[in-house]
Amino acid sequence: MNWIGKCFIVVSCFVTFILAPAPSLLAANASAIAAKKKVTTQKTISKRTRRQSKKIVKHHAPVRRKRVAASRCATKQSSRSVALVGANGDLSRRITARSAMVMDARSGEEIYAQAANSPAQPASTIKVLTGVISLNSLRKNELVPVSQHAARMPKSKIYLSVGRKYPADDLINAVLLASANDASVALAEKIGGSEEGFARLMTAKARSFGATNTVCKTANGLTASGQYTTAHDLAKIFNHAMQNDEFASKMAVTEVENTDGKIIKSHNRALWQVDGAEGGKTGYTDAARKTYVGKFKRNNDEIIVSLMGSENMWGDLKKLVEYGFSKKQSAQTALRPKTNPSLPTPRFAKIGKSAQQLSLAETF
Numbered sequence: 001m002n003w004i005g006k007c008f009i010v011v012s013c014f015v016t017f018i019l020a021p022a023p024s025l026l027a028a029n030a031s032a033i034a035a036k037k038k039v040t041t042q043k044t045i046s047k048r049t050r051r052q053s054k055k056i057v058k059h060h061a062p063v064r065r066k067r068v069a070a071s072r073c074a075t076k077q078s079s080r081s082v083a084l085v086g087a088n089g090d091l092s093r094r095i096t097a098r099s100a101m102v103m104d105a106r107s108g109e110e111i112y113a114q115a116a117n118s119p120a121q122p123a124s125t126i127k128v129l130t131g132v133i134s135l136n137s138l139r140k141n142e143l144v145p146v147s148q149h150a151a152r153m154p155k156s157k158i159y160l161s162v163g164r165k166y167p168a169d170d171l172i173n174a175v176l177l178a179s180a181n182d183a184s185v186a187l188a189e190k191i192g193g194s195e196e197g198f199a200r201l202m203t204a205k206a207r208s209f210g211a212t213n214t215v216c217k218t219a220n221g222l223t224a225s226g227q228y229t230t231a232h233d234l235a236k237i238f239n240h241a242m243q244n245d246e247f248a249s250k251m252a253v254t255e256v257e258n259t260d261g262k263i264i265k266s267h268n269r270a271l272w273q274v275d276g277a278e279g280g281k282t283g284y285t286d287a288a289r290k291t292y293v294g295k296f297k298r299n300n301d302e303i304i305v306s307l308m309g310s311e312n313m314w315g316d317l318k319k320l321v322e323y324g325f326s327k328k329q330s331a332q333t334a335l336r337p338k339t340n341p342s343l344p345t346p347r348f349a350k351i352g353k354s355a356q357q358l359s360l361a362e363t364f
Contacts, residue, residue: 091323095316098289098309101231102324105239105295105302111324116235119213119228120308123283123291124156124179126214126221126229129202131176131250132241134187138168144190146182153181153220158262160186170258176250177266179282181220188219195219206233209240223287234293234306242279242295251279251295269314270294274321282313296321301328 092114099115110116138144143165151162158180160166171187174180185195192198195218202216211233217224229237242248250256254272255265270277270292280294290313293306303324310316 091319095307095319096311097307097313097316099231100307100316100320101235101305102320102327103232103235103239103304103306104328105242105297105304108236108239111303111327112320113232116232117213117230119230121223121227121285121288122214122221122229122234122308123223123285123288124221125234125281125283125291125293125306125308126202126216126227127175127179127184127219127283128234128238128241128281128293129205129216130184130187130198130219131172132244132247133191133198133201133205134168134172134175135244135246137191138172138187140167140169142168144168144171144186146186147189149195150182150185150189153185154222156180156267157182158264167259170260173250173256173258173264176247176281177253177256177264177268179267181222184220206237209237211236221283221285221288223285231306231308234291234308235304238281238293238295238306239304248279251281268294270296270317273314274318276321276325292317296324298325301325303328 091112095114097114099118099120100112101110101114101116102112103109104111144167145165146160146162148162151160156179158174158178160182166183166186168187168190171180171183174183175187188195188198192201198219199216202219203214206212206214206216206229211229214229214233214237215227217227221227242251251268252271253266254268255263257263267282268277268280270280274296276296276298278295278297280292283291288308290310291306291308292310292313293304294317296303296305303321305317305320305324307313307316307320
């Protein structure tokens, strides 16, 4: 080999050594390439995920919109239903009484009336007149004889003995609390000479109370031809009767012990079932059905509630009482003066014996 060939070989080896990459550089290049591929792959996956998410959102968005629209529609329908109930929910459709009256006890103004001037048999609610007249006519310990006619009265009764005399106060308690028919007639015969004569006194007393649509034929309210009253009249009668302190005190108790040791219990469940009950009288006959009249007080509000011809007396009474007080409350709220909270409350500074109102600028 000549020297030219040897020089060529040396130059080739030198060039190869200079241009050939080091192993570390090859490894670094390989890592960089792998990392670049990984980033590219992740970006591709991320783009695919976003595209799929957009497709899912687009797919479910109409469903969500439909659900929200349905929910809003249901809310509107519910609000409309409540409004319709408030507008058309007449109290007369929610009670069983044929006639009813809710009256302001102080002013005598009508709060609610349903066929309130329709005449009907009063049943034992008319005993309110029997009790009031007896309290005004007899002394507590005045003895009252019992006739055969009185003793034969049907229930409710306390089974008075014929010929025996009882203290008037005991019989009045029996009339007003236990609705005793026999005690009612015994008192009537003592005061009026006969039950018929006493019934005329009852009618006159009703007239004096402003109850002009009331005619009494019996002292106990048992069904009788030509006897009638109205829910309006019952409210008036009871309201006047409760102005008698002795009558009101008897109406407020749930039971009392008579002089002979007998316990007389009140038929008026409202005393322990209805908030604010101050007294009341129940009644029932087949012709009259269930009747009631009573007074109720809550805070400064007082109402009289009467009902006639009821099939669910206590349920009707509770609805009428709540209605009466809610109407009173609504009326008071409407009458309250409206204040403007944006205006400052004026202050006063005393100057000597007089008071001078400060200007609005001084109140800040």
